[in-house]
Amino acid sequence: MEPSRMFATDSELAAQAKRGDPTAYEELMRRHWETVHRVAYAITGYHDQADDAVQECFVRAYLALARYDENQAFAPWIKGIAVNCSREVVRSHKHAGHEAIDEMLLDPGKDTVARVAASQLQAVVRQAIAQLPLKQRTAITLFALEEMDLAETAKVMDCAVGTVKAHLHRGRQKLRGLLSDCLEEI
Amino acid sequence: MNCKQARRLMQDILDGTQADHAELDGHCAECPQCRAEWRQLQALDSAVRADVRCDVPVARRDRVIAAALHRIESQQGRAARSARWPKLVTAAALVIVAFSVGLGAGRTVWPREVTVTKTVKVTEVHEKIVEVEVVQEKVVIKRVPVYKTRIVYRDRKVPEVASVAEPQREPVKCDEILVYLASSPIAATARVTNEVQPAEVLDAGESDESPATQGHWQPPDATTTASAGAEMVIAQKPPDY
Numbered sequence: 001m002e003p004s005r006m007f008a009t010d011s012e013l014a015a016q017a018k019r020g021d022p023t024a025y026e027e028l029m030r031r032h033w034e035t036v037h038r039v040a041y042a043i044t045g046y047h048d049q050a051d052d053a054v055q056e057c058f059v060r061a062y063l064a065l066a067r068y069d070e071n072q073a074f075a076p077w078i079k080g081i082a083v084n085c086s087r088e089v090v091r092s093h094k095h096a097g098h099e100a101i102d103e104m105l106l107d108p109g110k111d112t113v114a115r116v117a118a119s120q121l122q123a124v125v126r127q128a129i130a131q132l133p134l135k136q137r138t139a140i141t142l143f144a145l146e147e148m149d150l151a152e153t154a155k156v157m158d159c160a161v162g163t164v165k166a167h168l169h170r171g172r173q174k175l176r177g178l179l180s181d182c183l184e185e186i
Numbered sequence: 187m188n189c190k191q192a193r194r195l196m197q198d199i200l201d202g203t204q205a206d207h208a209e210l211d212g213h214c215a216e217c218p219q220c221r222a223e224w225r226q227l228q229a230l231d232s233a234v235r236a237d238v239r240c241d242v243p244v245a246r247r248d249r250v251i252a253a254a255l256h257r258i259e260s261q262q263g264r265a266a267r268s269a270r271w272p273k274l275v276t277a278a279a280l281v282i283v284a285f286s287v288g289l290g291a292g293r294t295v296w297p298r299e300v301t302v303t304k305t306v307k308v309t310e311v312h313e314k315i316v317e318v319e320v321v322q323e324k325v326v327i328k329r330v331p332v333y334k335t336r337i338v339y340r341d342r343k344v345p346e347v348a349s350v351a352e353p354q355r356e357p358v359k360c361d362e363i364l365v366y367l368a369s370s371p372i373a374a375t376a377r378v379t380n381e382v383q384p385a386e387v388l389d390a391g392e393s394d395e396s397p398a399t400q401g402h403w404q405p406p407d408a409t410t411t412a413s414a415g416a417e418m419v420i421a422q423k424p425p426d427y
Contacts, residue, residue: 022259025258058250059254059258059261062254143201172231175230
C-alpha cells in the first residue's frame with residue numbers, strides 16, 4: 001500500500017475513487033471490511049450469506065459514489081448500504097438459526113477450553129438473535145457495535161430515534177426470555 | 187422510584203441516553219426482581235456486543251474484496267464498451283429491426299421512415315365531423331345480370347304443304363270454265379263440287395275400250411257438253427301424292 005494512502009482520510013479516498021482510481025476504493029474496502037461484515041453477519045446469521053451481502057454492498061457503494069457527499073462520514077453511509085444488502089439476502093434465503101459451533105472453533109490463536117466455552121455461549125446468543133424479527137435484530141446488532149449510537153443507528157436504518165429505541169427495548173425483552181436459563185448462570 | 191420507572195431507566199442506561207446509575211442502584215437494592223432483571227440485561231448486552239465484534243478470518247476478507255473488485259471492473263468494462271459504440275450499436279440495431287420487419291412482411295426493405303402510432307386513452311368521446319383524405323379510389327365494377335325479356339323468333343322453315351301443282355295461268359271467268367274444262371283432261375260437269383266422284387265402272391263386255399282405259403275418264407263429246415242449262419259437275423282428280 002502506498003504511504004500516501006495510509007494517511008488519507010475516507011473522504012479523500014472516496015474522492016479518488018470517484019475519479020476512477022480502483023486502488024483507492026480497495027483501500028476503503030479494507031478499512032471498513034470488518035464493520036460491514038459484522039453488520040452483515042449479525043443480520044444474516046450465516047458467514048456465506050454475510051460474504052454475499054458484503055460483496056454486494058461494496059459493489060453498490062462503488063456505483064453510488066457519484067451520489068456520496070464527501071462532507072459526511074463514510075462509515076455510516078456504507079453501513080446503511082450493508083444493512084439493506086443484508087436484509088435482501090435474508091429475504092432471499094429465509095433461513096432460520098445460525099451456523100454450528102464447529103466453525104467458531106476454526107479461529108486460531110486462543111485457548112481451546114476457553115474458546116469452546118466462549119463459542120458455546122456465543123452460539124446460544126447467536127441463535128437467540130436469529131429468532132428476533134428482522135428490524136429488532138438489525139437494531140440490536142447495529143447498536144452493539146462500538147461506534148454506533150442511537151442517532152447513527154437511526155440514520156443507517158433510515159428511521160426515527162424513537163423507533164430505534166422501541167426496537168431495542170422489545171428485542172432485549174425477547175432475548176431475555178429466550179436466554180433466561182443461560183442468563184441465570186452468567 | 188417504582189418498578190416501572192426502574193425498568194424505563196434500565197433501558198435508557200443501556201441506550202446510552204442516561205449515565206447516572208445511582209437512582210437505579212438504590213431501587214435495585216430494595217427490589218430483588220428489578221435487581222435480577224438489571225443483572226440479566228447487562229449480561230445480555232455484553233454477550234451481544236461480544237458476538238457482533240467477533241474476528242473474521244483474513245482469507246475470507248481477501249476473497250470477498252477480490253470478488254467485489256472483479257465485479258466492479260467487469261461493469262466498468264461493459265459501460266466503457268457501450269459508451270464507445272453507442273451510435274454504431276444504435277444504427278446496427280435499427281438496421282436489424284428494419285430488416286427483421288421487412289422479412290416478417292415477406293419482402294426485404296431498406297431502412298426508411300417509420301410511422302409510430304401511439305394509443306391514447308380517451309375518457310370522453312365526442313361526435314365530430316372529420317374530413318378524411320381520400321387516399322385511393324377504388325373502381326368497383328358491378329356485374330348485374332340482364333335478363334332478356336324479348337323473345338327472338340328465329341326464322342323457321344314453314345313446312346311446305348303439298349299443293350297442287352297448278353299450272354300458272356291466268357284466272358278465267360266462270361263462263362269460261364266450261365270451255366276450259368272441255369279442253370282439260372279433268373272431267374268437266376255442269377256442277378262444281380269438291381266431291382270426288384268415283385269412276386264409273388263400266389262393264390268389261392260392253393266396253394270396247396281396252397282394260398287400260400277402263401275406269402278412266404273420257405272426255406265427253408261435244409253433244410253432251412254444249413247444252414245450256416245442263417248441270418255440270420266438275421270433278422277433280424285427286425292429286426297423286
